[in-house]
Amino acid sequence: MIDVPRSRLLDALAERFRAEFGGVPRRFFAPGRINLVGAHLDYNGGDVLPMAVDRGIYAAARLRSDGRIRLVSLDQEAEVEVDAAAVGARTRPEWGWAGYPLGVWHGFQQRTGLGAGLEMVVAGDLPMASGLSSSAAIEVVTAIALDALHDTRLERQQLALLAHRAETGFVGLRCGIMDQFASALGRPGHVLWLHCAGPRWEHVPFDPKACEVLVMDTRKTRRLAKTGFNERVAQCATAHELLRMHVRDLPHLALYTLDDLALAREAMDEVLFRRARHVVTEMERIRAGTAALRHGDYKELGRQLDASHRSTADDYEVSCAELDAITEAARGHEAVYGARLTGAGFGGCAIALVRPGSSSSVGREVAERFAARFGVVPGFDLLRVGAGPGEIAG
Numbered sequence: 118m119i120d121v122p123r124s125r126l127l128d129a130l131a132e133r134f135r136a137e138f139g140g141v142p143r144r145f146f147a148p149g150r151i152n153l154v155g156a157h158l159d160y161n162g163g164d165v166l167p168m169a170v171d172r173g174i175y176a177a178a179r180l181r182s183d184g185r186i187r188l189v190s191l192d193q194e195a196e197v198e199v200d201a202a203a204v205g206a207r208t209r210p211e212w213g214w215a216g217y218p219l220g221v222w223h224g225f226q227q228r229t230g231l232g233a234g235l236e237m238v239v240a241g242d243l244p245m246a247s248g249l250s251s252s253a254a255i256e257v258v259t260a261i262a263l264d265a266l267h268d269t270r271l272e273r274q275q276l277a278l279l280a281h282r283a284e285t286g287f288v289g290l291r292c293g294i295m296d297q298f299a300s301a302l303g304r305p306g307h308v309l310w311l312h313c314a315g316p317r318w319e320h321v322p323f324d325p326k327a328c329e330v331l332v333m334d335t336r337k338t339r340r341l342a343k344t345g346f347n348e349r350v351a352q353c354a355t356a357h358e359l360l361r362m363h364v365r366d367l368p369h370l371a372l373y374t375l376d377d378l379a380l381a382r383e384a385m386d387e388v389l390f391r392r393a394r395h396v397v398t399e400m401e402r403i404r405a406g407t408a409a410l411r412h413g414d415y416k417e418l419g420r421q422l423d424a425s426h427r428s429t430a431d432d433y434e435v436s437c438a439e440l441d442a443i444t445e446a447a448r449g450h451e452a453v454y455g456a457r458l459t460g461a462g463f464g465g466c467a468i469a470l471v472r473p474g475s476s477s478s479v480g481r482e483v484a485e486r487f488a489a490r491f492g493v494v495p496g497f498d499l500l501r502v503g504a505g506p507g508e509i510a511g
């Protein structure tokens with residue numbers, strides 16, 4: 118059981134549930150995440166350093182005995198009602214946002230044989246739906262809810278895998294495991310060091326008195342995110358294949374070195390080479406960044422964020438003018454340790470690590486510079502390490 122303070126949202130959730138279905142549901146929460154360093158490493162068998170934040174997706178849920186699944190969101194207009202027997206291995210366009218919970222329902226049913234219907238109302242308080250992984254949070258909250266409602270007591274890791282399979286198999290984004298693991302394994306006061314190839318993980322303390330995380334929303338829509346993302350995944354797979362053929366046979370792209378890349382230079386075109394170089398050098402940055410965090414050296418951690426942003430922009434090409442400008446503006450403030458885009462990139466949000474107490478002044482300065490160039494006022498939000506996922510007490 119977890120305690121959450123957000124009573125207004127919880128009240129709204131319970132009220133809608135009563136109106137739609139009647140009675141009193143059980144309520145659950147799963148957090149969104151930001152990733153400190155380790156950009157696009159999860160699907161390359163590398164390491165990542167995400168933080169489960171104090172915002173995410175809330176769900177009010179109950180099983181149904183009539184084989185129907187009814188899903189309602191306070192944030193989306195479309196309500197979805199389907200016959201459980203009609204849920205196959207893939208989502209359908211008309212299901213829209215409900216593809217995420219339906220994918221988890223399907224995976225849970227396949228794994229456990231438990232196929233009762235479900236009625237669920239969800240609502241989110243992630244500041245902006247752009248790069249903080251509301252999709253992983255909705256998947257994980259569904260997995261947590263089904264596990265609790267059926268009393269199956271699966272391990273968090275197994276719930277994370279169910280959630281991940283919903284995203285890759287059911288919805289069709291070829292993402293790595295970071296977002297679902299970050300949400301499912303979140304723990305108060307800690308970020309997650311996750312070795313994605315294992316998977317294996319460790320919780321590393323994050324000191325809120327030394328550093329805060331300011332999320333900066335460029336308000337630039339992430340248009341090509343799905344195509345661009347899947348294209349990067351494919352390019353990395355090709356680069357890996359070439360390295361295996363021409364240099365040595367390692368199981369993941371993230372395990373190669375710059376020397377290996379130099380040996381394969383002739384075999385790769387310029388684009389593949391730069392994609393692989395991002396992956397290999399980002400592994401160095403995550404090592405340095407994690408070591409810095411363990412020593413409480415937030416300045417050094419910030420330097421790794423800056424370098425990570427440069428590499429994702431130049432070599433991986435998932436940044437855009439807005440993300441470059443907003444992170445650069447943040448770096449110009451003396452209270453900022455470092456800044457980078459977060460999530461997949463292609464628009465959406467960036468994060469800045471800031472000295473506690475300085476977020477308003479950073480926000481003012483960044484907003485002014487950004488608005489002068491793009492004519493758009495960015496959004497800001499201060500995020501904290503959250504309590505992790507679970508059933509909400511009371």
Ligand code: GLA
Pocket residue numbers: 152155156157158159160250292293294295296460461462
């Ligand atoms: C998205 C994906 C993650 C990860 C990041 C980039 O958030 O869902 O699996 O690949 O992009 O680090």
